[in-house]
Amino acid sequence: MTLTMTDVPPGDRRMTADIRPLVRVLRPALTDADFDRFAAEAHRQGLVFTATYDPHGHCAGVATHRVLATSRGRVLFVDDLVTDPARRSAGIGAELLRHLTARARAAHCDRVELDSGVTNQAAHRFYHARRMTISALHFALEVGAD
Structure with missing residues (x-):
């Protein structure tokens, strides 16, 4: 199956029709409103929304990502990587990850990084099968309004 990767900016109808649902x-x-606010603000911060389309124009997967300069080197950080649940295990996520890896190389990044929820075992298997390693623990501290 031939897949097409397309970057979709906020304001494009595909943002609400294709990216937001995935x-x-x-x-x-x-x-929906939270997503729209997030998409606009994150895009201004450099987040790229890449949609994967099948030959029939159906959005089969989405990745959100950005290049970061860190003390560990340049990183293409993937905020979200999701495949249409009805199309999982069809190679779409793997193709998206290959695309992101190629973008990382083109941007002179040292690696691709992402976070995955600790209970998302299926995603962990997917990442391990693609030679990704667990290189850090991600800690969070809620700082709600006082």
Whole structure:
């Protein structure tokens, strides 16, 4: 199957028609309005929304990513990587990861990094099968308004 990778900017109809529904599969607590605010702000911060389309024009997967300069070198950081649940195990996620790896090389990054929830065992198997290693633990501290 031939897949087409397309970067979609906020304001493009594909952002709400294609990207938003798939990101919400991964992040179900995100409302439509929350997604729209997030997409606009994150895009201004350098987040890129890449959609994967099949030959029929169906959006089969999405990756959100950005290049970061860190003390560990340049990194292409993947915020979200999600495949249409009805199309999982069809090679779409693997193709997206290959595309992101090629973009990282082109941007002179040292590596591709991402976080994955500790309970997302299926994703962990997917990443390990693609030779990704667990290189850090991600810690979080909620700082709600006082």
